[in-house]
Amino acid sequence: MKLRIFILFLFLPILSVQAGIIDSLMIHPRDSIGLTSDSLVLRYLQESGIPISDNNKVKLLKSGREKFIDLFEAIREAKHHVHLEYFNFRNDSIANALFALLAEKVKEGVEVRAMFDAFGNWSNNKPLKKKHLKKIREQGIEIVKFDPFTFPYINHAAHRDHRKIAVIDGKVAYTGGMNIADYYINGLPKIGTWRDMHTRIEGDAVNDLQEIFLTIWNKETKQNVGGAAYFPQHEEQTDSTNIVVAIVDRTPKKNSRMLSHAYAMSIYSAQKNVHIVNPYFVPTSSIKKALNRTIDRGVNVTIMVSSASDIPFTPDAALYTTSSAPKARSNGPRPTATT
DSSP states (O other): OOOOEEETTTTTOOOOHHHHHHHHHHHOGGGGOOHHHHHHHHHHHHHOOOOSSSEEEEEEEEEEEHHHHHHHHHTOOOOSEEEEESBBBSSHHHHHHHHHHHHHHHHHHHHHEEEEEHHHHHSSSSSOOHHHHHHHHHOOOOEEESSSOSGGGGGGOOOOOOEEEEEEEEEEEEEOOOOOHHHHHHHHHHTOOOOOEEEEEETHHHHHHHHHHHHHHHHHHOOOOOGGGOOOOOOOOTTTTTEEEEOOOOTTTTTTTTHHHHHHHHHHHHSEEEEOOOOOOOHHHHHHHHHHHHHHHHHHEEEOOOOOOSSEEEEEHHHHHHTOOOSSSSTOEEEEEEE
């Protein structure tokens, strides 16, 4: 049996889902009877056109230290290109070390492309300023902003690029919850230790992440980067390491609902339990509806939220949401919240 991993890309807070779609997801046809929860989700993703591959090796990186050690080592081994797409590169010790390493790779003839979100850069307390970008570009690194602010500024607020992608030589890719910042290792004074996770992927799913990166890169830069050099043939994984991976992407201004639909279907398909870990768990009524209906079926729901957050109101809001959730039925469970 192959392990199936569905990567809900961007690791955003639980988002809204239209009520009509929510209700339609609840209607399980007769041929779904007897299917496992992952099979139900897999079928839904296939019908939705989500790229799914079954020749992959996946490593879970359970801390900032693990992520950056692994990522930096992969970049040191790069021979052809390094592609990075992040919500922000915080101008601190990790970013400085990363750009120094990338500059060395440029000297070796490696192509380096980096993209960050304009709002993500503006909103962090150590942004990359014009002088920093000038220095980075002078070292031969191509770096661009996604969707720079233009008037009217409000038009840009809801269409941000929260992706966290790294692709090295088209062979190794990283995605998960962490941007580029040293607080993933050192923590923050008011919050303490930062807990987050990332994944390293080798195999056919790297092509899907590469396609996502190059599509937005070419759109923003008006370039036409592509070809076989960026999509190499991947070695066949052994049965013991072969993992099915589905990459669920949210493209700004295009398919903003896809992530929330995948969340809802995953919750509805649960047969025994649902475990949610989210530091910004402030669900809309639609996701609450999905959770409550799942609880009604006797599924155990456990939600882990942070006791401290970089967004001040979210811990209290998350605890209020879970503690005020209605009981399912008189003999049914209710959600458990932990911090």
